[in-house]
Amino acid sequence: MMNATENINTWITHLSAKAKMSISVDCVIFGYDEEGLKVLLIDCNMPSYEGKKSLLGDLVEVNETLENAVTRVLQKRTTLTDLYFEEVKSYSDPDRHPLGRVITLAYYSFIKISDYKIHDTEDKHLEWISINEIPDLAFDHQKILEDCYLRLKKKIRTHPIGFSLMPKKFTLMQLQNFYEAVLQIKFDRRNFRRKLNSLDLLIDLEEIQDNVSHRPAKLYSFDFKKYNQLLKSGDLNFAL
Amino acid sequence: MMNATENINTWITHLSAKAKMSISVDCVIFGYDEEGLKVLLIDCNMPSYEGKKSLLGDLVEVNETLENAVTRVLQKRTTLTDLYFEEVKSYSDPDRHPLGRVITLAYYSFIKISDYKIHDTEDKHLEWISINEIPDLAFDHQKILEDCYLRLKKKIRTHPIGFSLMPKKFTLMQLQNFYEAVLQIKFDRRNFRRKLNSLDLLIDLEEIQDNVSHRPAKLYSFDFKKYNQLLKSGDLNFAL
DNA sequence: GTATCTTTGTGTCGATGTGACACGTTTTAT
DNA sequence: ATAAAACGTGTCACATCGACACAAAGATAC
Structure with a gap:
């Protein structure tokens, strides 16, 4: 039984394997060209979400920060380095991912579509979708996208990130x-x-x-x- | 080797045990009475941080959301339920916690000190410290506190949370x-x-x-x- | 009960920013 | 020459903001 004071920041001496879980980052990659604002989405072929699209994300590795993981995802998907990105919030419903317990942190980034090149020809499933034509997304990605879009709109009015x-x-x-x-x-x-x-x-x-x-x-x-x-x-x- | 498209949101079929880690929440509990703004801190007796104070936090359990964990911590430490709180950001340096890999999410809350009662007499180590007299804190809690205080100041100017x-x-x-x-x-x-x-x-x-x-x-x-x-x-x- | 102390309550002025609004100018195309 | 298309510009009414000073209310001391 826990002592009244005992917690992650005080007296415990080891981390229980039972309380370990997976962490991922999910990136809402906004892109702009003269046609308008778009989001980079990928086909999701995971059972129960087949046919839907999803955000770009990946598991965080044990020896990297969340920011490292985001940088990795962004570079892999856009080939671009040094992109601007910002943390938005966490999503932690225990049932949010069919493979098990995965807590995710949402980030958004914003790039010039003309700078973007398909990184890998296997990535036929990557697509820029207009912000006004977002289909149903897998997982809780609809909500994540909404939250990130709201954040972007707030940010862009007060910081000249555009x-x-x-x-x-x-x-x-x-x-x-x-x-x-x-x-x-x-x-x-x-x-x-x-x-x-x-x-x-x-x-x-x-x-x-x-x-x-x-x-x-x-x-x-x-x-x-x-x-x-x-x-x-x-x-x-x-x-x- | 990963396929170009494979990631947490697309084709993988299982979560590797190797990539699992611990998640915690850390709460900056701000309190106000007519003496001023204070923060609730606890003594940290963990080796290498002995004598320092830390924020209140705990590990997230496998079957609860981060918000559940925050509610749990707040209730345990203040006895109060239904407190206002807000997520600020993540801290994920692989070396930030001496017990191992622990990613933490910072939250702040804000309560009336006169509503607060020591929950458990064993909690002699809990103390309200004036915002102007914060000592060196354990872990990266100095930074967390700063970030949360900035966020609180921003929030309170645009929302009548006070x-x-x-x-x-x-x-x-x-x-x-x-x-x-x-x-x-x-x-x-x-x-x-x-x-x-x-x-x-x-x-x-x-x-x-x-x-x-x-x-x-x-x-x-x-x-x-x-x-x-x-x-x-x-x-x-x-x-x- | 008068004087004094402390804190409350109140209005103006100048500067600045914001939304609403219309017309003449420059270039190309026919 | 004329039309079409998009560019470039100024004013006015209104709200907000910071700076600033003095009289009123009640308690206390003498």
């Missing part, structure tokens, strides 16, 4: 389209531009669009240097 | 003291009152303080009913 998904040179309209696609809301064009200008994080490249059959727009780039300075000094005041 | 820690009848000055203690910042009295009034969530009880040797203040209570309505309708616009 700019690395823009082309190097972009127009204000492309930027607005990006925010409208991710947040699924419309902005007033004039107010959006006023806001972005007031942040003073865009560099006017003094160039204009080419090959468009209408008045060409001015091109901008994002001032990552200034952004990082502001971030360090704590004076970043981004809000959309 | 009102259940007030007496049933309170003065605006008591409320301001509460926010100042938790956030460790000062508010202008007039602006604070204007803000709170504009939220329209306080009920003027038309009573005044008693037994004070100065001008007595008006007493208010929190309109939980209206708050819950606003919460449901999504019109809650709380920000301090």
Whole structure:
């Protein structure tokens, strides 16, 4: 019987094998291209979920952190390294996985779809699906995806994480389209531009669009240097 | 060797015993009384951390969710049920726990210290410590506490979670003291009152303080009913 | 019972940010 | 030359925010 004080942080002397379980990470990999916001999903062929799609995830190995595991999954599935990702929350229903007790931690990441290349030709089962056309997913992945999407929407309004998904040179309209696609809301064009200008994080490249059959727009780039300075000094005041 | 597609969500057929580990929850139990913001800590007598204090946590059992485990820990340590708590993040350094591989999920809760009673007389090692006098803690609990405190401060500015820690009848000055203690910042009295009034969530009880040797203040209570309505309708616009 | 102490309660002004809103400009295509 | 398409710009009303000072209420001391 446990002493009143005894717990994982005080007096116990060994870890019972009975209380061990599997941990996984599940990544909601958001991607953006000019068609809109998409999510990378894979076919799930596990009995009882056959035909459904699922998020990308894997078991955490005994000698790695959860962040290591996420990095591993992201690299395997996108070939990209150094991706931005963020922990969202845990899912721990004892019955959530048919193979047994698996607690999972959900993460989301966000990449430029044009940077993405299929890593392995065997991965025919990987697919970008529009955020508006998500089918029924296996396990509790529907809920995970929802929670991660909410988190992304909250994050992107207060942190300029979206700019690395823009082309190097972009127009204000492309930027607005990006925010409208991710947040699924419309902005007033004039107010959006006023806001972005007031942040003073865009560099006017003094160039204009080419090959468009209408008045060409001015091109901008994002001032990552200034952004990082502001971030360090704590004076970043981004809000959309 | 793993097939390109094989992972926890697709084709594997069994969970390897080798990849199993222990999971714990650690709770930062914040408490408030008129002396200020405190944290409930316990003595840690585990070799290599002897003499240090630690957060309250426990191993997650195979048949319970993380939330169940948190509820269990909170009830054991405070005797209180139905406490508010929130997941913060995971800590998964393979070397973070001397007994072996233990991934932990951090949660914080927030209670009225006057509601708290020592549950078990053996728990002489439990103590409320002022947020400004936190000693060195065992494991990575320093970091966990910091992260949870940051989260609490962020949360309390946008959600009126603090009102259940007030007496049933309170003065605006008591409320301001509460926010100042938790956030460790000062508010202008007039602006604070204007803000709170504009939220329209306080009920003027038309009573005044008693037994004070100065001008007595008006007493208010929190309109939980209206708050819950606003919460449901999504019109809650709380920000301090 | 008057003076003093302590804490309460209250309003204004200037600055800043936000939502709503319309028209002339630039380029290409015909 | 004209039409089509998207670009680029400014104002006004309104709400919010920080800064700031003084009179009122009750208790206490003399």
